[in-house]
Amino acid sequence: xxxxxxxxxxxxxxxxxxxxxxxxxxxxxxxxxxxxxxxxxxxxxxxxxxxxxxxxxxxxxxxxxxxxxxxxxxxxxxxxxxxxxxxxxxxxxxxxxxxxxxxxxxxxxxxxxxxxxxxxxxxxxxxxxxxxxxxxxxxxxxxxxxxxxxxxxxxxxxxxxxxxxxxxxxxxxxxxxxxxxxxxxxxxxxxxxxxxxxxxxxxxxxxxxxxxxxxxxxxxxxxxxxxxxxxxxxxxxxxxxxxxxxxxxxxxxxxxxxxxxxxxxxxxxxxxxxxxxxxxxxxxxxxxxxxxxxxxxxxxxxxxxxxxxxxxxxxxxxxxxxxxxxxxxxxxxxxxxxxxxxxxxxxxxxxxxxx
Amino acid sequence: xxxxxxxxxxxxxxxxxxxxxxxxxxxxxxxxxxxxxxxxxxxxxxxxxxxxxxxxxxxxxxxxxxxx
Numbered sequence: 179x180x181x182x183x184x185x186x187x188x189x190x191x192x193x194x195x196x197x198x199x200x201x202x203x204x205x206x207x208x209x210x211x212x213x214x215x216x217x218x219x220x221x222x223x224x225x226x227x228x229x230x231x232x233x234x235x236x237x238x239x240x241x242x243x244x245x246x247x248x249x250x251x252x253x254x255x256x257x258x259x260x261x262x263x264x265x266x267x268x269x270x271x272x273x274x275x276x277x278x279x280x281x282x283x284x285x286x287x288x289x290x291x292x293x294x295x296x297x298x299x300x301x302x303x304x305x306x307x308x309x310x311x312x313x314x315x316x317x318x319x320x321x322x323x324x325x326x327x328x329x330x331x332x333x334x335x336x337x338x339x340x341x342x343x344x345x346x347x348x349x350x351x352x353x354x355x356x357x358x359x360x361x362x363x364x365x366x367x368x369x370x371x372x373x374x375x376x377x378x379x380x381x382x383x384x385x386x387x388x389x390x391x392x393x394x395x396x397x398x399x400x401x402x403x404x405x406x407x408x409x410x411x412x413x414x415x416x417x418x419x420x421x422x423x424x425x426x427x428x429x430x431x432x433x434x435x436x437x438x439x440x441x442x443x444x445x446x447x448x449x450x451x452x453x454x455x456x457x458x459x460x461x462x463x464x465x466x467x468x469x470x471x472x473x474x475x476x477x478x479x480x481x482x483x484x485x486x487x488x489x490x491x492x493x494x495x496x497x498x499x500x501x502x503x504x505x506x507x508x509x510x511x512x513x514x515x516x517x518x519x520x521x522x523x524x525x526x527x528x529x530x531x532x533x
Numbered sequence: 534x535x536x537x538x539x540x541x542x543x544x545x546x547x548x549x550x551x552x553x554x555x556x557x558x559x560x561x562x563x564x565x566x567x568x569x570x571x572x573x574x575x576x577x578x579x580x581x582x583x584x585x586x587x588x589x590x591x592x593x594x595x596x597x598x599x600x601x
Contacts, residue, residue: 213572217580227579229572249579315551347589351567353552357559361567365589402590406567408559416564422587430587438564446564456586478586492570494563501570509584524580528572 203241208234208533215526221517222265223253227526240279247272247293256516257378257477270295276304284309297330297376306347314353321347331376339372357408367398380473381465388466390474398424412440427460428479444494450505451487456480464513477514484509488524502527 210232217225226249233243249272254265276289289304302325310317323345331337349363373392380388404418420432436450459479461472486507493500509520552560559565568574582588 211572213576215576215580225580227576229576231572247575313551313553345589353557353560356552356556359560359565359567363590367588398588400587400589404567406565408562408565414562414564420587420590422589428586430585432587432590440562440564448564454581454585454587459586478584484585490573501573503573522580522584526576528570530572 203235205235205237206533208232209530211528211530213526213528215524217522217524219520219522221253221255221257221520223251223255225252226250229528240277242275242277244275245273247274268295270298291325297332299328299330301326302343316353317351319347319349319351321345327371329372329376334376337376339376341369341371341373343367343369354405359406361402361404363402363404365398365400367396369396369398370394374474375476378474378476380463380475382469383465383467388469388473390476391472392474393426393472396425398422409437414438426479428456428458430454430456446490446492446494448490448492448503449487450490451485452507453483453485455483458513462513464515477511477517480514481512482510482514483512486522497532499530499532500527501529 211230213227213229213231215225215227215229217223217227227247229245229247231243231245233241235241249270250267251270252265252267270293272291272293274289274291276287278285278287280286285308287304287306291300291302291304293300302323304321304323306319306321308317308319323343325343325345327341327343329339329341345365345367347363347365349361351359351361354360371394373394373396374390378390380390382388400420400422402418402420404416407415407417409415414437416434416436416438418432418434420430422428422430422432432452432454434450434452436448438446438448440446458481459474461470462474462476462479464475464480466473484507486505488503488505490501490503504523504525507522507524509522511517511519
């Protein structure tokens with residue numbers, strides 16, 4: 179279910195950073211992109227994700243893009259097993275469309291997104307605007323998104339909850355030298371409604387189970403600083419750091435470092451490493467001595483860290499690009515005894531055709 | 534307020550380093566494109582934000598929810 183909100187937010191994020199190249203593209207020009215990714219971990223969860231994205235420049239100065247994404251999830255994680263449910267499988271379908279245009283010196287975009295699965299329906303709209311300044315040395319962008327969600331529960335036609343999410347993104351990219359580009363991106367999000375899982379229960383020390391209860395509102399803030407720097411003629415360094423805080427007491431730090439090396443005119447190899455540390459939500463407990471107003475045993479709200487890395491190969495032809503990659507990560511949960519650690523692998527590839 | 538201060542500082546740096554189009558060979562490299570592979574970014578965010586309790590800061594990722 180969480181995938182619903184992730185997808186909706188990713189659209190506002192991409193809207194805020196998108197380069198609306200309406201003026202550069204010829205009428206009829208476009209791309210078709212297809213990606214396949216496989217996630218598997220040693221907690222008995224696999225996710226196969228297929229993404230198809232296409233865009234085309236219309237005879238009028240507008241670029242329209244559309245995408246379809248399908249997630250096929252299968253899980254028997256300790257999380258769901260402990261909630262007394264067996265292995266579950268689920269398919270989620272997401273469809274989105276967006277139009278980009280340039281007007282009055284601004285790059286603007288407007289989008290719509292919908293997604294659905296057996297127990298969740300979501301509709302979202304996004305709006306973004308950007309402008310290049312200082313002889314294209316500075317780019318400012320802003321985006322806004324609203325998502326309305328309807329949450330149900332499998333085999334329970336009576337259960338229905340609502341969740342609304344407002345998201346904003348502000349970013350500035352700045353040329354810092356002939357070989358260096360820097361950027362800052364801020365994300366703010368306010369959500370109101372049902373945040374808990376209808377399937378997860380918390381345990382009390384007396385052995386009784388109680389329904390998970392989360393606050394009905396949540397305010398979240400993230401700020402990312404990023405630097406891209408050309409190290410010599412064929413190597414590029416990409417470093418970023420993100421700090422995140424929210425009204426539930428969760429805070430996190432994320433650092434990422436990537437090195438891309440050109441192996442020839444058409445072939446790149448990228449090595450990437452990433453580290454993440456998170457402090458728990460104020461009300462998170464693995465078990466509760468007594469019922470509290472808010473209770474959660476969601477390990478994604480616990481204290482944990484993860485670290486990983488991977489390699490990607492990309493080939494760039496005149497009209498076709500092909501990329502394949504593999505990433506691995508290790509997760510260490512510091513206050514979730516049912517699962518101390520988890521190893522995950524993500525592998526996949528994609529092909530892009532331009533005309 | 535801190536965010537605004539950092540943004541202002543970054544903008545101020547622009548005055549010190551205004552790079553002209555003919556000086557942008559390195560910046561024009563495909564690996565220097567901050568948008569990168571947008572489909573890969575979308576799928577990376579898909580995984581990271583499902584497994585972690587944080588969202589946003591699209592300069593390095595996407596968004597998500599740690600709610601359920």
